[in-house]
Amino acid sequence: MNLPYQLFIALRYLKSKKKHKGISVNTLISTGGVAVGVMALLVVLSVMSGFHEDLQKKILGVRAHVIILTHKGTMSGYKDVIEKIKDEENIISSAPFVYGQVMASFGKRAHGVFLRGISPEMEIKTTEILRYIKEGNLEDLAIKDGIPGIIIGRELAHILGVFKGDTINIISPVGEMGPFGMLPKVRQFRVAAIFEVGMFEYDSNLVLTGIEAAQDFFGMKEDITGIELRLDDIYKAPIVRERIQKKLGFPFYAIDWMQMNKNLFSALKLEKFAMFIILILIILVASFNIVSTLIMNVIEKSREIAILKAMGATNKGIMTIFMLQGLFIGLFGTIVGVSGGYLLSYILNTYQIIKLPPDIYYLSHLPVKMKLFDFITVSLSAIIISLLATIYPAWQAARLNPVEPLRYE
Numbered sequence: 001m002n003l004p005y006q007l008f009i010a011l012r013y014l015k016s017k018k019k020h021k022g023i024s025v026n027t028l029i030s031t032g033g034v035a036v037g038v039m040a041l042l043v044v045l046s047v048m049s050g051f052h053e054d055l056q057k058k059i060l061g062v063r064a065h066v067i068i069l070t071h072k073g074t075m076s077g078y079k080d081v082i083e084k085i086k087d088e089e090n091i092i093s094s095a096p097f098v099y100g101q102v103m104a105s106f107g108k109r110a111h112g113v114f115l116r117g118i119s120p121e122m123e124i125k126t127t128e129i130l131r132y133i134k135e136g137n138l139e140d141l142a143i144k145d146g147i148p149g150i151i152i153g154r155e156l157a158h159i160l161g162v163f164k165g166d167t168i169n170i171i172s173p174v175g176e177m178g179p180f181g182m183l184p185k186v187r188q189f190r191v192a193a194i195f196e197v198g199m200f201e202y203d204s205n206l207v208l209t210g211i212e213a214a215q216d217f218f219g220m221k222e223d224i225t226g227i228e229l230r231l232d233d234i235y236k237a238p239i240v241r242e243r244i245q246k247k248l249g250f251p252f253y254a255i256d257w258m259q260m261n262k263n264l265f266s267a268l269k270l271e272k273f274a275m276f277i278i279l280i281l282i283i284l285v286a287s288f289n290i291v292s293t294l295i296m297n298v299i300e301k302s303r304e305i306a307i308l309k310a311m312g313a314t315n316k317g318i319m320t321i322f323m324l325q326g327l328f329i330g331l332f333g334t335i336v337g338v339s340g341g342y343l344l345s346y347i348l349n350t351y352q353i354i355k356l357p358p359d360i361y362y363l364s365h366l367p368v369k370m371k372l373f374d375f376i377t378v379s380l381s382a383i384i385i386s387l388l389a390t391i392y393p394a395w396q397a398a399r400l401n402p403v404e405p406l407r408y409e
Helices: 005-013 020-063 080-083 121-127 154-160 200-205 213-218 234-248 264-299 303-308 316-353 372-389 391-398
Strands: 064-068 091-106 109-116 132-138 149-153 167-176 183-196 207-212 228-233 252-256
Touching: 005 213, 020 264, 020 316, 020 372, 064 234, 080 228, 080 234, 091 121, 091 132, 091 154, 091 213, 109 121, 109 154, 109 200, 109 213, 109 264, 121 228, 149 154, 149 167, 149 200, 154 183, 154 200, 167 213, 183 213, 200 207, 207 213, 228 234, 234 252, 264 303, 264 316, 264 372, 264 391, 303 316, 316 391, 372 391
Parallel strands: 109 207, 149 183
Antiparallel strands: 064 228, 064 252, 091 109, 091 167, 091 228, 132 183, 149 207, 167 183
């Protein structure tokens, strides 16, 4: 099957005559500009998607999908509440917890932390936190010689300078009455295990103990702080939250993971969109190279354009030739950019070349998550911008008067 003459000529125009090698160099530069822009945009979007997903995974690994609390601050008769909601759709498991802010100290070192009392058998079915234990085991959490066990994060262990088996002091800001007035409440806990989530915020600021030990320490008797829920679909959390809140009524209320981290994930989403807009400017700059290349090509090919018009080529046909030429530049650049972006993202994700300070970025390395939607969006954007860049040079070629170039031939 014969190619349309516009396509055939457009492909030929990508290669220039020997005496005009500058045109072909400009073509390569234009193609390279599109490729670099596409590659940079894909890598940045993949990194931001990876950061979002990794952060979400770690947050949901420590926190439940939905939490039930009360306006009173403490909850009594929690077993009845669990029994009431256990048959609700989308709920896989539930676990009670006790939560409070305390001070952990060892020797002359001290650090403010959040103490969470858990039921290990129920917690392991509801959150992922116990799966992050690197040293020790849950059996050591039991009370031995009157001292309950505690699980601390790796960073906190470094801050306090403690190891598994050491005994640390937990100090409550809410004191207890002594013979000489109000005194700080201090209890000893044995380091039973050390976990490492990979987020500095949790590894340095969260400690876990048995729910009975936490209830005794905070003087809550049989009460708890709230109930954690695990769902079969994390994105149904708002729906489940509304159902539960409606079913339980006052004084109960529920919050989901999206509400707890709304500001963080909204900021990440906005930042990703802003980076897309900023980096698309690289492709726009490359499109100016396409414009200049085509304009120079129109000047060089003015004689050939005149001959084509004399042979019966229409203005639309001439425009098609140069639009196809620019489209090929954008298409080739996009293919190279997508390939380079995929390869670079794969290398960054596989070998974790770029390390990050976890106390600043919450992550120990640069995460990468390649999404098909991002690749399709960037590719289409680059091709459309490249095509739009061809309109003016192609229009200039189409309105060329064939008489002038042929007058002195």
